[in-house]
Amino acid sequence: MYVVVNYTRRLQTLAFNLGPSCYHQGVTGASITSQDRKSKQNFSCCRWTHSTRISNSKVPRVATWEPVLENQLPPPRQIPVDLVDKLERLALVDFRNQEGLACLEKAIRFADQLHVVDTDGVDPMDSVLEERALYLREDAVAEGDCAEELLQLSKNTVEEYFVAPPGNIPLPKREERAAMLKHSEF
Template sequence: MSVVPEAATWEPVPEDQLPPPVHIPADLVDQLERLALVDFRTKQGLACLEEAIRFADQLHAVDTSGVEPMDSVLEDRSLNLREDAVTEGDCAEELLQLSKHTVEEYFVAPPGEKKT
């Protein structure tokens, strides 16, 4: 018997269980635009950003008590990570051939449009 559910069990967290919506200061929006090369200055862009943050706020409602982290910045813990071994697929070369641009063993994304 598997402990993995056969169907997704996700449902939105009720608004009253979420932290208050975040106000994003203009200087932070400017910094995000420079880093992401995405225009958040439009009403639609800012609404999309706020909606994404609100969606991520649902993580605050997840009960993680009793769950050991798989990764930590603390050096005083022993972390039990699985061995990094290929268990299926092993088709990196074939996948890289599908891309127009690669450098060594990496995909190269085309540059985004930077609006000035």
């Protein structure tokens, strides 16, 4: 993992004190020596390596990629009409043609590749920054009493609340779509 050092005193001190676990990523790629740690030299990028004593993880240190063969995937599923109707209502997208249905099936087929991944012994990730402390700043009000000004920016308000616009596609009810389904290619 590469960390860009912003030339701040705190990060420089951190990079200097890490010793052999932090390597200068310059043209030569030489490691930081004790002489370099004593100098005031600025480093632009450091690679953080982890000691094997810290964790014995089943996650590989280097990313690997293996293509997934078609025979490893579960068989393609036929999407029932009820599920298509529900997806249309939730996503406000019309799948009621061959192109839309083909796109949906390709997306499901792409996601099926996740079933092939071996996750035995791998704990779920809580955060992408698991090994760092995430500090939150205190909320400090810089400006205030501007609710009336903000509400004037909205097109629709009800009792001092913003009103969200309706969905992008008004979908007809299932009974109304029955007539359309008779004439479609679905």
